[in-house]
Amino acid sequence: MNIIEIGNQHYILATSSFADDRTAVLKHGESFGVFDQLGDIHQIGQKSQGLYHEGTRFLSKLAFTMENKRPLLLSSNTSENNEMHAVDLTNPDFSDKSGEMVLRGMIHVLRNKFLLEEVAYEKISFLNFANFSLDFNVELQFEADYDDIFEVRGSYRDKKGECTKPKSKANEILMGYTGLDKISRTTRITFDPPPQHVLGNIIQHNIKLAPKETFDLYVSIAFEVNHKKPQVLSYKHAVKERNNYNASVKKDSAEIFTSNEQFNDWISRSKADMITMVTQTEHGAYPYAGIPWYSTPFGRDGIITAYESLWVEPLIAKGVLKYLAATQATKNDDFTDAEPGKILHEKRGGEMAELGEIPFKQYYGTIDATPLFVCLAGAYFERTGDEETIREIWPNIENAISWIDKYGDIDGDGFVEYATKSSKGLINQGWKDSFDAVFHENGKMAKGPIALCEVQAYVYDAKIQAATMAREFGFSDKASKWTREAEELKEKFNRTFWSESKNTYVLALDGKKKACNVVTSNAGHCLFSGIATKEKAKKVAKSIISESMFSGWGVRTLATEEACYNPMSYHNGSIWPHDNAMIAYGLSRYGLQREVSILLTGMFDTSIHEADQRLPELFCGFKRRKGHGPTAYPVACSPQAWAVGSVYLLLQAALGLNIDARKCEITLHKPVLPPYLNEITIRNLRVDADNIVVLQIRKVNGNLHATLLNGAPKVKVKILNEMPKDKNVEPHQFINIHS
Structure with a gap:
């Protein structure tokens, strides 16, 4: 695998896929590991295996052998809660010290490994099932290359720092590296x-086992930066701490149970993966984007993941809002595409970021994270009534709106555009940020500044949400101003971005205001924000579920008849779970529940065919074939946070679910359940600071009934089957009930 720059796009060249490598993944905090199925680390295929910490690979090889041979694999599984990876092995055929032939299957080897903060722990257990004593050697070999994550992705560097020769003593091996950034990194x-x-860098154990005797070997691998030694616990103590961590994270989120066991498995896997992806920062919980390439804070990804999971776990949204407020840009910096008020695109550790070889140490090259930040703040305020947090970040919300008005509209035409200023930044800065994602009907790449359709939709919702919050805090002038600007944008957008020939919203306007008249999934995000008119929303919905857009598994990013369609591309024909979830949520806001059910069913069917029912970052957009599962994308991250969170938003869309803490009210707008779901019970669902409920939704004689199973007299539950008729109702009130 190599990485090249096409324009300014950092593009991963794949020579093999993750499916070839058959890897297992662990993560905790700022550390993650990618292992082969035997629990080792070898640089094959994508060459992405390793133990990583803060953007650097601290271990690039871990080879375990018995009598100079790799053991035989029995099974390799990660626990349901992602805490522990367990590998069952057995011995290869060999002759022991006495010349006795030890046939395969006589020794059971169990490897248990997990991560806790800056330390990887492993226990290797050997059990003799032979009816005679055994005497054999095992060996562990370690290497550390200290490659930056961008080097692992394929970036070439002219110079690197210096690795030190491994140092060893009775029970310890030290490997180290001093980078060009003058930071020392050590693997202990x-x-x-x-x-x-x-x-x-090699250890050897001679193991003697009587029949049925067991021997345990404990290994800890600690990651040290600038000689700061992390606390290394005993294996048993570390297991307890890891279990306690998971239990503490789980206690605040809702638990969802349905009448369908496979659907329950999908939800359980998603919840475990969400716990894995969330990292506790100084500002609160933040879902890191994806493993292996994006295990770091991303603005857009964090916001969308928080939005997806808001109704089940609002603390994630709180952490995202506070983190992004703390990292909001305060000055102009062309190299990082920063402008005052702009919200972060990504924040990286590692030597290359520290040296400025890449601009991603704290990079702002995203056009949509800033309005989405305000959208999330408004949704969080409605969901929780947490006035303290919103008041705390109110200056950041105002700064974000100011950025939209001052910097977002580059040419003053009333729409928000992007054009990178960084010499090494991203050319395309929407969620489809690959180099070839924005183009015209004839396939020619569009030249900027680029005004994406969904970005205008996010700006519309941002101003509606900002107006709602301003009105609540007594800032009536600002509320009126932002409401007026939102309505003006809505009118102009629907006039300018609508394609009569395609019956959907165009992808974008280029720098000459020429429409990129192609059918894409981006149009569905216009429903997500509420900027679409009712009539146009119905036409977009028809386009979304047409054969050219819906593969049978999900909505493609690009219609099959478009010039740049390629089902194996990253953004031009592939299928992204989070994209489908956002579109489904948008459909539900217009009461288009039949289409919502189609998207929910497609993603559910996809989950059944995926390993551990884990939806990947994306998969290929080939048409569904009877008897076959979806086709994997070669370098998709898995798990990835916004793919993990998609099940929650899809379910919310189907139920038309909205929770308003200030009204202490749960609303279900035109709820539907597909045929394979007859009942849903949601436990530990927090409505406001004082009320936690158990909500059950079930089919009775073809109708849906919602019931609170615990005593919560202050909580109101409403089922609405029609859209509000009052034309004077403000847009944000429509949003509250998903109309």
Whole structure:
């Protein structure tokens, strides 16, 4: 795999896929690991295996052998809650020290491994099932290349820092690196019990086992930056701490149970993956984007993930809002595409970011994260009534709106556009940020500044949400101004971005205001924000579920008849779960529940065919074939946060679910359940600071009934089957009930 720059796009060149590597993934905090199925680390295929910390690979090889041979794989599984990866192995055929033939299957080897903050822990257990004593050698070999994550992705560097020669003593191996950034990085590997031999980066154990006897070897691998030593616990203590962490994170989120066991498995996998992806920062919980390439804070990804999971776990949204407020740009910096009030695109650790070889140490090249930040703030305020947090970040909300008005509209035409200023930044800065994602009907790439359709939709919702919050806080002048600007934008948008020939919203306007008249999934995001008129929303919905857009598994990013369609591309014909979830939510706002059910069913069917029912970042957009599952995309991240969160938003869309803490009210607008779901019970669902309910929704004689199973007299539950008729109702009130 290599990485090249096409324009300014950092593009991953794939020579193999993750499916080839058959990897297992663990993550905790700022650390993650990618292992092969035997629990080792080898640079094959994508060459992405390793133990990583803060954007650097601290271990690039881990090879375990028995009598100089790799053991035989029995099974390899990660626990349901993602805490522990377990590998069952057995011995290969070999002759022991006495010359006795040890046939395969006589020794059971169990490897248990997990991560806790800056340390990887492993327990290797050996159990002798032979009816005679055994005497054999095992070996562990370690290497550390200290590659930056962008080097692993394929970036070439003219110069690197210096690796130190491995140092060893009785129970420890030290490997280190001093980067060009003058930061030292050290991998400290310790063993219990101490091995008989330590030879540089190799340890050797001689193991003697009587029949049915067990031997346990404990290994810890700690990641040290600038000689700061993390606390290394005993294996048992570390297991307890890891379990306690998961339990503490779980306690505040809702639990969802349905009448369909496969659907329950999808939800359970998503919840476990969400816990894995969320990292506790100084500002609160933040869902890191994806493993392996994006295990770091991303603005857009974090906001959308928080939005998807808002109704089940609002604390994620709180952490995202506070983190992005704290990192909001305060000055102009062309290299990082920063402008005052702009919200972060991504924040990276690692040597290349530290040296400025890439602009991503704290990079702002995103056109949509800033309005989406305001959208999330408004949705969070409605969901929780948390006035304290919103008042705390209110200056950031105002700064974001100011950025939209001052910097977002580059040419003063009333629409928000992007054009990178960074010499190494991203050319395209919407969620479809690959180099070839924005083009005209004839396939020619569009030249900027680019005004994307969904960005105008996000800006519309941002001003509606900002107006709602301003009105609540007594800022009536600002509320009136932002409401007026939103309505003016809505009118102009529907006049300018609508394509009569395609019966949907165009993808974008180029720098000459020429429409990119192609059918894309971006149009569905215009329903998500509420900027679409009712009549146009119905036409977009028809386009979304047409054969050219809906593959049978999900909505493609690009229609099959368009010039640049390629089902194996990153953004021009592939299928993204989060994209489908956002479109489904948009459809539900216009009462288009039949289409919502189609999208929900497609993603549910996809989950059944995926390993562990884990939806990947994306998959290929080939038409569904009877008896076959969806086709994998070669370098998709898995897990990825906004793919993980898609099940929650899809379910919310189907139920037309809205929770308003200030009214202490749960609303279901035109709720539907597909044929394979007859009942849903949601436990530990917090409505406001004082009320936690158990909500059950079930089919009775073809109708849906909602019931609170616990005593919560202050909580109101309403089912609405029609859209409000009052034309004077303001747009944000329509949003509240998903009309």
